Amino acid sequence: MSTTTADEHHDDHHPSGIMRWITTTNHKDIGTLYLWFSFIMFFIGGFMALIIRTELFEPGMQFVDPQFFNSMTTMHAIVMIFGVVMPAFTGLANWLIPLMIGATDMALPRMNNWSFWILPFAFAMMLSTLFMDGGGPAGGWTLYPPLVLQTGDAFPFVIFAIHFMGMSSIMGAINVVATILNMRAPGMTLMKMPLFVWTWLITAYLLIAVMPVLAGGVTMLLTDKFFETSFFNAAGGGDPVLFQHIFWFFGHPEVYILILPSFGVISSIIPTFARKPLFGYSSMVYATASIAFLSFIVWAHHMFTVGMPLAGELFFMLATMLIAVPTGVKVFNWVCTMWRGAMTFETPMLFAIAFIILFTIGGFSGLMLAITPADFQYHDTYFVVAHFHYVLVPGSIFAIIAAVYYWLPKWTGHMYSEFWGKTHFWLSTIFVNITFFPMHFVGLAGMPRRIPDYALQFSDYNQIATIGAFGFGFAQIIFLGLVIATIRGGVKATDRVWEGAEGLEWTLSSPPPYHSFTTPPNVKGEWNWFTHQHYETVKTRS
């Protein structure tokens, strides 16, 4: 017993100042680092989006060179996917998974430190390519050869940066799996885990399965460029389409990596503010698992126009349509959770409701895109841009914002300003629709994506979208201010924070102690996720 105390004592002497953050192995510190990194990248990626939208405000070339425009679309995507959404979810996982399963920390704390600190270097390398001879990568984030092989000096840097991002994600994912499978409090069986933990467990497996595939694909690009191989070079007996198969075998699970943890976040928030247990917990788990499974057999729907055999096109169309079933189950379950509840509409709930509606709209356009004959008309137009921005911005990003509002009082010990939170919500929701809804129209009308200039009939919608983009961008400054203000001070948050909040994280103080559960909470016995019996016992005990 005395040794344990000595150890704990030793642990608490962590360095202060910058060294605290560089050497930290604490899940909360690392979670914070991930979230701030993601937030900074969000503004960098957003700035790139505004460059794109500024050039597209009017027909004609006004501000940037077409090549630079292409590198902006490429970088915007890489930054937003690998620099914003994925690190934000890893940050949430770090902060929340140990709290939710009753663990002290993540299972592999040193690797945790390493997996975060790779990221700033990876992105410094990636962003530095913009200043290299030949400019940044401009072949699209999908890196299709042969075009990507025309990249200038930036090329090897981009490939290595992607390798680093991949390593970081794989390490983060291994840590999540190890933590969830080994560190759960006694009695926390898999089917008692909060859905955020479940969705992250499945996401982590997806990451481990597909990031090496991406790494392999980009390494083949590297050897094609510098070592005379011909994996993707038709003149040497290779196949440019092979890369697309490899890329999308990574890429489609990747898009679920970007959305599954959001499902977990929304499944935590809706029951809290509806004051009613989540409807269909087990079907939510099975639906998540089915989506993950299907994500491995639908990749070629991104490449219907490459000229696949008819049988292939039919298979990928049908498999893709199937995804609508488990996704539908999730949406129905959320609506049913709200049904006959006693709802209040604090900021996290508002973002969660907007998520359900706008993500569903993105799901509808996804279903339309699955229909191969119609996809020939939609493919590579702004309709696709509208679709994936609907599932990623009011989808993933809104879920991340909702999560921040929901758990920020727990993390900081202070309540945020509900007024500014709601202002942020309404501005974001209005402007996100002004930005992305017109893109459906302009895409259907025939505007291809990734073009710096366009025909006159597309002008009006592009102007509207640009205005929306600036509005959305500026609305996020409110969010930044709010988060800083909440960290610095504010009304003291209670332990439970929200009246209807359920879960182990709410049994700890706000902010929680540096080491979360030094003695594991007892969740054995009659505790049940739906009836919350256990939490009542915990409360009476403490």
Add this chain to the structure above:
Amino acid sequence: MKDNPIKHSLRYSLLGGLIALFSLDVSADIQPYNMTEGVTQISKEVFDLHMLIFYICCVIGIIVFGAMIVSLIRDRKSKGVPPADFHESVLLEFVWTAIPFAILIGIAIPAAKVLIDMEDVSDSEMTVKVTGYQWLWHYDYIDHDVDFYSVLKTSRNEIYNRSEKNENYLLEVDNELVLPTNRKVRILITSNDVIHAWWVPDLAVKKDAIPGYINQAWTEIDEPGIYRGQCAELCGRDHGFMPIVVRALPPEEFDAWVLQQSNKTVAGSQGSSISLQQSNKTVADSQGSNASLQQENKNIEQNALIN
């Protein structure tokens, strides 16, 4: 902390309005906002499929969002009702798995039919080979010994805002692809450098042009006219500046045109390329014609370019 119901209804009416706008009359005079019906049997079938799925999505949306709105208005803590405690219903879960599944099968069957038709290139009466270059197209009438390059005609002055943009800004080329109506035309698509995609919305044909591959598509145009499209796969700096223009002529006129073209001893007209191309090895051998020398569209006489 309490929320105002008016704000919610405002939000939904905004969404509803957008959706209503989306389903308005397609032939409205303002800027196009829906997929074109096109001018081929296939493009019309594709349009019908698109609208079918769109309406199905609307119905599902109305049901799901409707239920949500009812709940949002009714099930508020401020109304003082205690929350219910139900959290499972096997029957309900079964129903909302089975019904979407049935709807999907209902969509899949017509979609598969159209797809099978689209992929059937048999019985074509003529073949055109399309080759993508950075950043222009080459058309080769395989059965007729006619071939030419097709380059953007819009001037740099228009692109860089030094002169007024004409109505076909960025959608005009020096040499249009001339095709006959009412004949099944097979289109072979390949590329000489990077991947491009040949897309004409009115024909509902979009196929990638991939080096080392020869992709097939077909079209049978119903009405004479000019149909414009663009490259639909990012292909580098001037991806946005390599449009496609198809001129569909009645069969007799087309035959006359082909005859005239193949009889011509063609001398490539010299002139500076009007596109934004940088000096690039892959296009060095192509000579763009000078935009100012181009005839009006009504004159179908082509100024064929030769390599």
